[in-house]
Amino acid sequence: MDNLIIAGKAYSSRLLVGTGKYKDFDETHAAVGASGAEIITVAIRRTNLGQNPDEPNLLDVLPPSRYTLLPNTAGCYTVDDAVRTLRLARELLDGHTLVKLEVLGDPKTLYPNMVETLKAAEILIKEGFHVMVYTSDDPIAARQLEEIGCVAVMPLASLIGSGMGILNPWNLQIIIENANVPVIVDAGVGTASDAAIAMELGCDGVLMNTAIAAARNPVLMASAMKKAVEAGREAYLAGRMAKKLYNASPSSPVDGTIAGSLQQKDRDKS
Amino acid sequence: MIQLIVNGQPQRFPVSPAETGTRDTDAAALNVTQLLEHMGLQGKRIAIERNGEIVPRSKFDQPILADGDQLEIVVAVGGG
Numbered sequence: 001m002d003n004l005i006i007a008g009k010a011y012s013s014r015l016l017v018g019t020g021k022y023k024d025f026d027e028t029h030a031a032v033g034a035s036g037a038e039i040i041t042v043a044i045r046r047t048n049l050g051q052n053p054d055e056p057n058l059l060d061v062l063p064p065s066r067y068t069l070l071p072n073t074a075g076c077y078t079v080d081d082a083v084r085t086l087r088l089a090r091e092l093l094d095g096h097t098l099v100k101l102e103v104l105g106d107p108k109t110l111y112p113n114m115v116e117t118l119k120a121a122e123i124l125i126k127e128g129f130h131v132m133v134y135t136s137d138d139p140i141a142a143r144q145l146e147e148i149g150c151v152a153v154m155p156l157a158s159l160i161g162s163g164m165g166i167l168n169p170w171n172l173q174i175i176i177e178n179a180n181v182p183v184i185v186d187a188g189v190g191t192a193s194d195a196a197i198a199m200e201l202g203c204d205g206v207l208m209n210t211a212i213a214a215a216r217n218p219v220l221m222a223s224a225m226k227k228a229v230e231a232g233r234e235a236y237l238a239g240r241m242a243k244k245l246y247n248a249s250p251s252s253p254v255d256g257t258i259a260g261s262l263q264q265k266d267r268d269k270s
Numbered sequence: 271m272i273q274l275i276v277n278g279q280p281q282r283f284p285v286s287p288a289e290t291g292t293r294d295t296d297a298a299a300l301n302v303t304q305l306l307e308h309m310g311l312q313g314k315r316i317a318i319e320r321n322g323e324i325v326p327r328s329k330f331d332q333p334i335l336a337d338g339d340q341l342e343i344v345v346a347v348g349g350g
Contacts, residue, residue, distance in 0.1 A: 018350025043349025044279040088344050091324050092317035209350025
Protein backbone atom coordinates (compact mmCIF):
# COMPACT_ATOMS: atom_id res chain seq x y z
CA MET A 1 0.00 0.00 0.00
CA ASP A 2 1.18 3.49 -0.87
CA ASN A 3 0.26 5.11 2.42
CA LEU A 4 0.97 8.56 3.75
CA ILE A 5 2.67 8.11 7.12
CA ILE A 6 2.41 10.99 9.58
CA ALA A 7 3.74 10.66 13.12
CA GLY A 8 3.74 6.88 12.74
CA LYS A 9 0.15 6.57 11.57
CA ALA A 10 -0.74 5.43 8.04
CA TYR A 11 -3.36 7.17 5.93
CA SER A 12 -4.54 5.89 2.57
CA SER A 13 -5.72 9.32 1.38
CA ARG A 14 -3.17 11.97 0.52
CA LEU A 15 -5.79 14.69 0.38
CA LEU A 16 -6.31 16.65 3.59
CA VAL A 17 -9.23 19.04 3.71
CA GLY A 18 -10.41 21.97 5.75
CA THR A 19 -13.94 22.38 7.05
CA GLY A 20 -14.38 26.14 6.79
CA LYS A 21 -16.50 28.33 4.50
CA TYR A 22 -19.23 25.77 3.77
CA LYS A 23 -22.86 26.80 3.50
CA ASP A 24 -23.89 24.48 6.33
CA PHE A 25 -22.86 21.29 8.10
CA ASP A 26 -24.69 19.14 5.53
CA GLU A 27 -22.52 20.54 2.77
CA THR A 28 -19.39 20.19 4.93
CA HIS A 29 -20.26 16.56 5.58
CA ALA A 30 -21.00 15.78 1.92
CA ALA A 31 -17.86 17.50 0.62
CA VAL A 32 -15.57 15.90 3.19
CA GLY A 33 -17.12 12.53 2.34
CA ALA A 34 -16.63 13.03 -1.41
CA SER A 35 -13.01 14.09 -0.90
CA GLY A 36 -12.14 10.79 0.76
CA ALA A 37 -9.96 12.73 3.20
CA GLU A 38 -9.07 11.09 6.49
CA ILE A 39 -7.34 14.09 8.05
CA ILE A 40 -9.51 17.18 8.37
CA THR A 41 -8.65 20.52 9.86
CA VAL A 42 -10.79 22.37 12.37
CA ALA A 43 -10.45 25.77 13.98
CA ILE A 44 -10.71 26.52 17.69
CA ARG A 45 -12.94 29.46 18.54
CA ARG A 46 -14.66 31.03 21.52
CA THR A 47 -18.16 29.78 22.17
CA ASN A 48 -20.72 32.29 21.07
CA LEU A 49 -22.13 33.56 24.36
CA GLY A 50 -25.57 34.22 22.96
CA GLN A 51 -25.59 30.88 21.15
CA ASN A 52 -28.57 28.64 20.85
CA PRO A 53 -27.53 25.75 23.10
CA ASP A 54 -29.13 23.23 20.76
CA GLU A 55 -27.05 24.35 17.80
CA PRO A 56 -25.28 21.36 16.25
CA ASN A 57 -21.57 20.96 16.87
CA LEU A 58 -19.04 20.32 14.12
CA LEU A 59 -17.72 17.34 16.07
CA ASP A 60 -21.17 15.71 15.87
CA VAL A 61 -21.06 15.99 12.08
CA LEU A 62 -17.41 14.94 11.73
CA PRO A 63 -16.79 12.66 14.69
CA PRO A 64 -13.20 12.22 15.92
CA SER A 65 -13.85 8.47 15.96
CA ARG A 66 -14.10 8.51 12.17
CA TYR A 67 -11.68 11.28 11.14
CA THR A 68 -8.28 12.39 12.32
CA LEU A 69 -9.03 15.95 13.36
CA LEU A 70 -6.26 18.45 12.84
CA PRO A 71 -6.90 21.50 15.01
CA ASN A 72 -5.26 24.60 13.59
CA THR A 73 -4.08 27.96 14.86
CA ALA A 74 -5.62 29.99 12.05
CA GLY A 75 -5.83 33.63 13.03
CA CYS A 76 -2.93 33.46 15.50
CA TYR A 77 -0.22 36.08 15.09
CA THR A 78 1.87 35.36 18.17
CA VAL A 79 3.65 32.37 19.69
CA ASP A 80 1.55 32.67 22.83
CA ASP A 81 -1.81 32.70 21.02
CA ALA A 82 -0.84 29.71 18.89
CA VAL A 83 0.44 27.64 21.80
CA ARG A 84 -2.58 28.43 24.01
CA THR A 85 -4.97 27.62 21.16
CA LEU A 86 -3.44 24.19 20.65
CA ARG A 87 -3.36 23.42 24.37
CA LEU A 88 -7.10 24.13 24.37
CA ALA A 89 -7.49 21.91 21.30
CA ARG A 90 -5.69 19.05 23.01
CA GLU A 91 -7.99 19.37 25.99
CA LEU A 92 -11.05 19.62 23.74
CA LEU A 93 -10.06 16.52 21.78
CA ASP A 94 -9.19 14.32 24.76
CA GLY A 95 -5.42 14.52 24.60
CA HIS A 96 -5.11 14.47 20.82
CA THR A 97 -1.62 15.67 19.88
CA LEU A 98 -1.56 15.95 16.07
CA VAL A 99 -1.96 19.64 15.24
CA LYS A 100 -1.52 22.14 12.46
CA LEU A 101 0.56 25.10 13.50
CA GLU A 102 0.42 28.36 11.64
CA VAL A 103 1.64 31.68 13.00
CA LEU A 104 0.69 34.44 10.65
CA GLY A 105 2.62 37.60 10.01
CA ASP A 106 0.27 39.77 8.01
CA PRO A 107 -3.53 39.98 7.89
CA LYS A 108 -3.66 40.95 4.23
CA THR A 109 -1.60 38.10 2.79
CA LEU A 110 -1.87 35.67 5.74
CA TYR A 111 1.79 35.03 5.05
CA PRO A 112 3.44 32.99 7.82
CA ASN A 113 5.85 34.60 10.27
CA MET A 114 8.63 32.02 10.21
CA VAL A 115 10.56 33.33 13.22
CA GLU A 116 7.47 33.04 15.41
CA THR A 117 6.46 29.76 13.78
CA LEU A 118 9.80 28.19 14.72
CA LYS A 119 9.52 29.39 18.32
CA ALA A 120 5.96 28.10 18.67
CA ALA A 121 6.87 24.76 17.09
CA GLU A 122 9.72 24.28 19.56
CA ILE A 123 7.47 24.88 22.56
CA LEU A 124 4.73 22.60 21.24
CA ILE A 125 7.13 19.77 20.41
CA LYS A 126 8.60 19.97 23.93
CA GLU A 127 5.05 19.65 25.27
CA GLY A 128 4.51 16.45 23.29
CA PHE A 129 2.54 17.76 20.32
CA HIS A 130 2.99 16.30 16.86
CA VAL A 131 3.29 19.42 14.79
CA MET A 132 2.38 19.70 11.12
CA VAL A 133 3.53 23.15 10.24
CA TYR A 134 2.43 25.75 7.73
CA THR A 135 5.50 27.39 6.24
CA SER A 136 6.65 29.71 3.52
CA ASP A 137 8.24 27.86 0.59
CA ASP A 138 11.70 28.73 1.89
CA PRO A 139 13.78 25.53 1.83
CA ILE A 140 15.87 26.65 4.80
CA ALA A 141 12.82 27.35 6.98
CA ALA A 142 11.42 23.95 5.99
CA ARG A 143 14.70 22.26 6.92
CA GLN A 144 14.85 24.01 10.29
CA LEU A 145 11.28 23.01 11.09
CA GLU A 146 12.13 19.41 10.30
CA GLU A 147 15.30 19.59 12.41
CA ILE A 148 13.43 20.72 15.51
CA GLY A 149 11.01 17.82 15.15
CA CYS A 150 7.96 18.82 13.11
CA VAL A 151 6.24 15.69 11.75
CA ALA A 152 5.30 17.31 8.42
CA VAL A 153 6.23 20.53 6.68
CA MET A 154 3.47 22.25 4.77
CA PRO A 155 4.69 24.93 2.39
CA LEU A 156 2.26 27.24 0.68
CA ALA A 157 1.76 26.90 -3.07
CA SER A 158 0.39 30.44 -3.09
CA LEU A 159 -1.47 32.59 -0.56
CA ILE A 160 -4.18 31.05 1.64
CA GLY A 161 -7.55 31.16 -0.10
CA SER A 162 -6.10 32.73 -3.25
CA GLY A 163 -6.58 29.80 -5.63
CA MET A 164 -3.51 30.98 -7.54
CA GLY A 165 -2.06 27.47 -7.83
CA ILE A 166 1.59 26.39 -7.67
CA LEU A 167 3.56 29.60 -8.11
CA ASN A 168 7.04 28.32 -7.34
CA PRO A 169 7.40 24.65 -8.23
CA TRP A 170 11.20 24.99 -8.06
CA ASN A 171 11.19 25.89 -4.38
CA LEU A 172 8.72 23.13 -3.62
CA GLN A 173 10.99 20.70 -5.41
CA ILE A 174 14.03 21.78 -3.36
CA ILE A 175 12.00 21.31 -0.16
CA ILE A 176 10.79 17.88 -1.30
CA GLU A 177 14.26 16.70 -2.30
CA ASN A 178 15.75 17.66 1.06
CA ALA A 179 12.93 16.59 3.38
CA ASN A 180 12.83 13.44 5.47
CA VAL A 181 9.30 14.12 6.73
CA PRO A 182 6.15 14.38 4.60
CA VAL A 183 5.86 17.56 2.56
CA ILE A 184 2.27 18.64 2.15
CA VAL A 185 1.30 21.57 0.00
CA ASP A 186 -0.96 23.70 2.14
CA ALA A 187 -2.74 26.69 0.66
CA GLY A 188 -3.12 28.12 -2.81
CA VAL A 189 -4.59 25.21 -4.74
CA GLY A 190 -7.40 26.50 -6.96
CA THR A 191 -8.52 23.57 -9.06
CA ALA A 192 -7.86 19.89 -9.68
CA SER A 193 -4.87 20.38 -11.99
CA ASP A 194 -3.08 22.36 -9.27
CA ALA A 195 -3.44 19.43 -6.89
CA ALA A 196 -2.21 17.02 -9.56
CA ILE A 197 0.83 19.22 -10.27
CA ALA A 198 1.70 19.35 -6.58
CA MET A 199 1.57 15.57 -6.38
CA GLU A 200 3.53 15.13 -9.62
CA LEU A 201 6.28 17.27 -8.11
CA GLY A 202 6.56 14.64 -5.39
CA CYS A 203 4.59 16.20 -2.57
CA ASP A 204 3.34 13.62 -0.09
CA GLY A 205 -0.06 15.23 0.16
CA VAL A 206 -2.15 18.32 -0.44
CA LEU A 207 -4.21 20.26 2.10
CA MET A 208 -6.96 22.51 0.84
CA ASN A 209 -10.15 24.19 1.94
CA THR A 210 -11.29 27.11 -0.20
CA ALA A 211 -10.68 25.34 -3.52
CA ILE A 212 -13.46 22.93 -2.56
CA ALA A 213 -15.69 25.11 -0.38
CA ALA A 214 -15.74 28.05 -2.79
CA ALA A 215 -16.35 25.96 -5.92
CA ARG A 216 -19.77 26.37 -7.51
CA ASN A 217 -20.41 22.72 -6.64
CA PRO A 218 -18.23 21.91 -3.62
CA VAL A 219 -19.15 18.22 -3.45
CA LEU A 220 -18.26 17.66 -7.11
CA MET A 221 -15.01 19.59 -6.68
CA ALA A 222 -14.17 17.46 -3.63
CA SER A 223 -14.51 14.38 -5.83
CA ALA A 224 -12.37 16.01 -8.55
CA MET A 225 -9.66 16.80 -5.98
CA LYS A 226 -9.66 13.21 -4.74
CA LYS A 227 -9.02 11.98 -8.28
CA ALA A 228 -6.45 14.69 -9.01
CA VAL A 229 -4.40 13.83 -5.93
CA GLU A 230 -4.56 10.13 -6.80
CA ALA A 231 -3.69 10.77 -10.45
CA GLY A 232 -0.82 13.08 -9.55
CA ARG A 233 0.56 10.58 -7.08
CA GLU A 234 0.41 7.73 -9.60
CA ALA A 235 2.07 9.90 -12.25
CA TYR A 236 4.83 10.75 -9.79
CA LEU A 237 5.37 7.09 -8.91
CA ALA A 238 5.19 6.04 -12.57
CA GLY A 239 7.91 8.53 -13.47
CA ARG A 240 7.14 10.86 -16.33
CA MET A 241 8.83 10.60 -19.72
CA ALA A 242 11.68 12.95 -20.51
CA LYS A 243 10.70 16.21 -22.16
CA LYS A 244 12.14 16.64 -25.65
CA LEU A 245 12.15 20.22 -26.72
CA TYR A 246 13.11 19.86 -30.40
CA ASN A 247 12.91 16.19 -31.39
CA ALA A 248 9.44 14.84 -32.05
CA SER A 249 9.17 11.10 -31.64
CA PRO A 250 6.37 9.21 -33.42
CA SER A 251 4.22 6.89 -31.39
CA SER A 252 3.46 4.62 -34.38
CA PRO A 253 5.94 2.41 -36.33
CA VAL A 254 8.09 4.35 -38.77
CA ASP A 255 8.24 1.50 -41.32
CA GLY A 256 5.49 -0.09 -43.42
CA THR A 257 3.44 2.98 -44.23
CA ILE A 258 1.86 3.23 -47.69
CA ALA A 259 3.04 6.81 -47.94
CA GLY A 260 4.88 7.60 -51.15
CA SER A 261 4.06 4.31 -52.95
CA LEU A 262 2.25 6.00 -55.88
CA GLN A 263 5.04 8.47 -56.48
CA GLN A 264 7.46 5.50 -56.54
CA LYS A 265 5.37 3.86 -59.37
CA ASP A 266 5.39 7.10 -61.39
CA ARG A 267 9.15 7.23 -61.06
CA ASP A 268 9.50 3.58 -62.29
CA LYS A 269 7.47 4.36 -65.47
CA SER A 270 9.63 7.23 -66.56
CA MET B 271 -22.25 37.18 42.78
CA ILE B 272 -18.83 37.02 41.25
CA GLN B 273 -17.65 38.64 38.07
CA LEU B 274 -15.78 36.59 35.48
CA ILE B 275 -14.41 37.74 32.16
CA VAL B 276 -15.75 35.06 29.82
CA ASN B 277 -14.42 35.17 26.27
CA GLY B 278 -13.51 38.79 26.75
CA GLN B 279 -16.89 39.85 28.18
CA PRO B 280 -17.50 40.63 31.86
CA GLN B 281 -20.31 38.42 33.19
CA ARG B 282 -21.77 38.09 36.69
CA PHE B 283 -22.63 34.71 38.13
CA PRO B 284 -24.42 33.79 41.36
CA VAL B 285 -22.53 31.69 43.84
CA SER B 286 -24.58 28.97 45.50
CA PRO B 287 -25.65 29.54 49.15
CA ALA B 288 -23.70 26.52 50.32
CA GLU B 289 -20.55 28.14 49.03
CA THR B 290 -21.22 31.64 50.31
CA GLY B 291 -22.18 30.25 53.70
CA THR B 292 -18.74 28.85 54.22
CA ARG B 293 -16.67 31.64 52.70
CA ASP B 294 -16.58 35.39 52.89
CA THR B 295 -17.80 37.14 49.74
CA ASP B 296 -14.37 37.99 48.37
CA ALA B 297 -13.31 34.39 48.41
CA ALA B 298 -16.64 33.15 47.03
CA ALA B 299 -15.91 30.53 44.42
CA LEU B 300 -17.77 28.69 41.72
CA ASN B 301 -16.94 25.49 39.95
CA VAL B 302 -16.81 25.00 36.21
CA THR B 303 -19.72 22.57 36.11
CA GLN B 304 -21.96 25.21 37.72
CA LEU B 305 -20.65 27.88 35.37
CA LEU B 306 -21.40 25.75 32.31
CA GLU B 307 -24.93 25.13 33.60
CA HIS B 308 -25.48 28.88 33.97
CA MET B 309 -24.34 29.32 30.40
CA GLY B 310 -26.36 26.45 28.98
CA LEU B 311 -23.20 24.68 27.91
CA GLN B 312 -23.44 21.58 30.09
CA GLY B 313 -22.59 18.40 28.21
CA LYS B 314 -21.15 20.33 25.25
CA ARG B 315 -17.73 19.60 23.80
CA ILE B 316 -15.81 22.58 25.05
CA ALA B 317 -12.42 23.32 26.55
CA ILE B 318 -11.65 25.97 29.15
CA GLU B 319 -8.67 28.09 29.94
CA ARG B 320 -8.53 30.04 33.20
CA ASN B 321 -6.06 32.93 33.44
CA GLY B 322 -3.98 31.39 30.66
CA GLU B 323 -3.95 27.83 32.06
CA ILE B 324 -6.00 24.86 30.87
CA VAL B 325 -8.66 23.67 33.29
CA PRO B 326 -8.70 19.87 32.95
CA ARG B 327 -12.07 18.15 33.18
CA SER B 328 -10.94 16.52 36.42
CA LYS B 329 -11.10 19.97 38.03
CA PHE B 330 -14.56 20.92 36.77
CA ASP B 331 -16.15 20.10 40.13
CA GLN B 332 -13.62 21.94 42.25
CA PRO B 333 -14.54 25.50 43.33
CA ILE B 334 -11.65 27.11 41.51
CA LEU B 335 -13.37 30.08 39.87
CA ALA B 336 -12.87 33.34 41.69
CA ASP B 337 -13.90 36.93 41.16
CA GLY B 338 -11.97 38.56 38.30
CA ASP B 339 -10.90 35.31 36.65
CA GLN B 340 -10.36 35.49 32.93
CA LEU B 341 -11.86 32.52 31.12
CA GLU B 342 -11.74 31.32 27.56
CA ILE B 343 -14.33 28.73 26.56
CA VAL B 344 -13.77 27.27 23.13
CA VAL B 345 -15.30 24.82 20.68
CA ALA B 346 -14.18 23.29 17.41
CA VAL B 347 -15.58 25.07 14.34
CA GLY B 348 -15.08 24.76 10.62
CA GLY B 349 -11.66 25.96 9.49
CA GLY B 350 -8.85 25.31 7.07
